[in-house]
Amino acid sequence: MTTQPRLVEVRSRILKENDVLARQLRERFQQAGVCVISFVSSPGSGKTSFLEKLMLRLGERHRIAALVGDLATDNDAARLGRACKQVRQITTGTICHLDAKMIAAALEGWDLEELDFLFIENVGNLVCPSSYDLGEQMRVVLLSAAEGEDKPLKYPTIFNTSDVALITKIDMAAAAEFDREAARGNILRVRPGMRIHEVSSKNGEGMAEVEAFFEGQLRVGFGDRWAGKFP
């Protein structure tokens, strides 16, 4: 005798475990009063150089720390270590993104109360990091002038889930025949109203503005940036 199969409703987020952990992290960050900003981009778009310069500037007035994700090597942590004392590398092995569990483990032993800023540099990848909430206050996506202006159209999800876009290596724009207006237009097509900064880690262009903007986030404090983003 055959009977009809039963349909059991579940209706839960596939990444529920990550989301729960990210929410706990966000609460911890909020209670400790630390502003947590994550950075995502394709490999080679200048995340580490930008962060190194940013941390040197902010480090003059604020207490900062950084977590750096990479598939292999601790080269980036060594580089960021020149700009700030508290840096930890997260080596992901074959995993192409950071998740909340990795962040929680990497924070072990750190006193968050002692920090003003925590920067998280994600693995260089414009696809996979988009699905994972890390408990951060703000996600920043970087696009370098050496890349195509159409990157936002090719990777709409990462741009759409980010809060701020940085166009890096802007000193190379002329040499790379980078069309700034087209790039800005494409970012706004996938993330209407997005805040965009143009910066050069090499000659310092735009760094003061972006530094002031991040400093302003200390006063803004935490909102749950992911709240309501997922039905």
Next chain:
Amino acid sequence: MHELSIALSMLEQIEEEAARHSGAVLAVQVKIGVLSGVDCDALSFAWEIAREGTDVAGARLEIERVPLLVRCPGCGVTHAPEMQAIFCPRCITPEQDILSGRELELTSLEIES
């Protein structure tokens, strides 16, 4: 490709849910939004690998792709834009609220009676 990580997260929840019911899991239904960052073909492929050797090895994956649905906070119009052109069709309000398209949901299980 993070679809294998996604498939493994699914598997964990499915096994947990299946343990509460008797009978084999025949099918797994998920909703994947176009703006979720997950590719459906890659997820189907990853599911084949993830389910192997588990209690739900026989369960097929049914994916419902959820299109983008957006509401303009300026004029209130609800629209379904392309991912590469999220503009209000009526006014010039830049910000747009996403109503759906980001889903990564385990919807239901079909279990043998």
